[in-house]
Amino acid sequence: MTQYQQYLEFMLSALEARAGAGVTLSETTRLVADIGLSSLEVMEFVEKIEDHFDISIPLNILPDINTLGDLARKLQEVDS
Amino acid sequence: MLFDKFKPMAEFQAELAARDVVPFGAVTEEIISATEGVVSGRRVILAGTNNYLGLSFDARCISAAQEAAGKWGTGTTGSRLANGSFEEHQALERELAAFYGVGHAISFTTGYAATMGMTATLAGPGEVILLDADSHASIYAGVQLSGAEIIRFRHSDPEDLAKRLRRLGDRAENTLIIVEGIYSMLGDVAPLREIAAVKREYGGCLLVDEAHSMGVLGDHGRGAAEAAGVEQDVDFIAGTFSKSLGATGGYCVSQHPELETIRYCIRSYIFTASSSPSVVASTRRALQILQEEPGLRQRLWENATRLYEGLQGLGLPVGPSPSPVVAVVLEDRSQAINCWNALMSAGIYVNLVVPPASPSTNFLLRNSVSAAHSTAQIDTMIAAYAGLLEDGLIRAR
Structure with missing residues (x-):
């Protein structure tokens, strides 16, 4: 499994409960527009990823993130 | 349109206007002392001014x-x-x-x-x-x-x-x-x-x-x-x-x-x-x-502890320890606005804090204590919060 897939898989499972029945999660799902995460929830989600993968995610990358796929790609870059 | 992103704030402003309250931008019309003033037409105890040592009017x-x-x-x-x-x-x-x-x-x-x-x-x-x-x-x-x-x-x-x-x-x-x-x-x-x-x-x-x-x-x-x-x-x-x-x-x-x-x-x-x-x-x-005058600091802490313990004694959800900033934590925006309004009516000005200014999704009634507050003023503040409980605007935890 590629790093991208590992990140994506974790994110999909972490957001499953929050997304609710009406939203099918995929790499094209938008964190705010589709799932409706507030800015605080985004930061809590980021902390979950950081803890799971033992990484620190710079705030600088967040303005460019729209979808789960965007985030997984960016994390791959940061980690490398 | 450039202005679209301001719509949620405009809606909040409209909600406040409909209730005839302006917690953000309440106008101070007169300062009577470091701890008293006339705000939006009401004589109030100033309990949201960060004037910790009371020196603004020294x-x-x-x-x-x-x-x-x-x-x-x-x-x-x-x-x-x-x-x-x-x-x-x-x-x-x-x-x-x-x-x-x-x-x-x-x-x-x-x-x-x-x-x-x-x-x-x-x-x-x-x-x-x-x-x-x-x-x-x-x-x-x-x-x-x-x-x-x-x-x-x-x-x-x-x-x-x-x-x-x-x-x-x-x-x-x-x-x-x-x-x-x-x-x-x-x-x-x-x-x-x-x-x-x-x-x-x-x-x-x-x-x-x-x-x-x-x-x-x-x-x-x-x-x-x-x-x-x-x-x-x-x-x-x-x-x-x-x-x-x-x-x-x-x-x-x-x-x-x-x-x-x-x-x-x-x-x-x-x-x-x-x-x-x-x-x-x-x-x-x-x-x-x-x-x-280190006594100012001592007086500040006496007041802070009195307010903190008073609100805690009422069963209100306050911060983790006594401090010159004593925040009452609320979960509902409408409740927070009603409480702020009731405190103003009772003659107490505090800060209403809403996300993202608050550190979570909570709403805060933020009190800041001054060395210049009298014991009677602190007790009046505690009594005003007790009034919120009596009126059912807020519940003890």
């Missing part, structure tokens, strides 16, 4: 300001790097440095300019900033301008800070760590002893924003770093004149001589007019009073 500070206005005029009309450096500014910087027992100090026109300017300047591209998640908006604004890599650590969590420094490896040396002394919304004190220990282990520079703790904590009122006994570990202390010192303006002090060079690189210092001489003069006098 006759000695007022007199110093009046004298300076007569001597120096009403404004400097220029930047510190152009025509705006007066002897008053330099004297204030010398006195601040002496107060903290360090060699160097910079004064700024506002507290926001101080913390924003320092955090925008100290670290840059290729370097790292580690900031407490609950840092003030001025710090978030500054770090975004810095060009450095910005990483948050969990609020007041030294272990999380250590973990993130460890992940940085050699880059930890070039990291700026930013924390506050007392956090402005819930009034909690940072665990500075533990944070300083982490800094000693991993390296980096430590900046502490003492905006709400200067004049409040420490045997000499120097703040949370003094109270924790870690001043030697702190590289930069930033703060404000607009709370304990009862004026406006901000500062940064440091043991590092490099601060004198950094001064010339801070855009919020360079490209703005310097503080008016009257403001500087009242600040200097207030700093002197802060040092000469």
Whole structure:
């Protein structure tokens, strides 16, 4: 499994409960527009990823993130 | 359309207008004393002004300001790097440095300019900033301008800070760590002893924003770093004149001589007019009073503890420990607005804090206590909160 897939898989499972029945999660799902995460929830989600993968995610990358796929790609870059 | 993004705020404004309340921008029509005023047509106890030592209305500070206005005029009309450096500014910087027992100090026109300017300047591209998640908006604004890599650590969590420094490896040396002394919304004190220990282990520079703790904590009122006994570990202390010192303006002090060079690189210092001489003069006098009258601090803590224990005794959800900032935590916006309105009707002005200004999704009725509050005023505030309970506007936990 590629790093991208590992990140994506974790994110999909972490957001499953929050997304609710009406939203099918995929790499094209938008964190705010589709799932409706507030800015605080985004930061809590980021902390979950950081803890799971033992990484620190710079705030600088967040303005460019729209979808789960965007985030997984960016994390791959940061980690490398 | 450019204006679309402001719609949620416009809706909130409309909701407030429909209830005939204006918690944001309530107009003070008269100041009667450091703790009383007429706000939006009502005579109220001022319990949301951060006037911790009550010096905004001290006759000695007022007199110093009046004298300076007569001597120096009403404004400097220029930047510190152009025509705006007066002897008053330099004297204030010398006195601040002496107060903290360090060699160097910079004064700024506002507290926001101080913390924003320092955090925008100290670290840059290729370097790292580690900031407490609950840092003030001025710090978030500054770090975004810095060009450095910005990483948050969990609020007041030294272990999380250590973990993130460890992940940085050699880059930890070039990291700026930013924390506050007392956090402005819930009034909690940072665990500075533990944070300083982490800094000693991993390296980096430590900046502490003492905006709400200067004049409040420490045997000499120097703040949370003094109270924790870690001043030697702190590289930069930033703060404000607009709370304990009862004026406006901000500062940064440091043991590092490099601060004198950094001064010339801070855009919020360079490209703005310097503080008016009257403001500087009242600040200097207030700093002197802060040092000469430790009893003010004692009185402040007596009042803070009385209010905290009073509200806690009512079963209200307050912050983790007694502090001059006592916040009552509410979960519902409508309830928070109703409570704020009822407190105003009862003659108490407090701050209504809504996300994202609050550190979570909660709403806060934020009280700030002053040394100038009388015991009777503190008891009136507690009674007003008891009234909220009796009226069913709020429930004990």
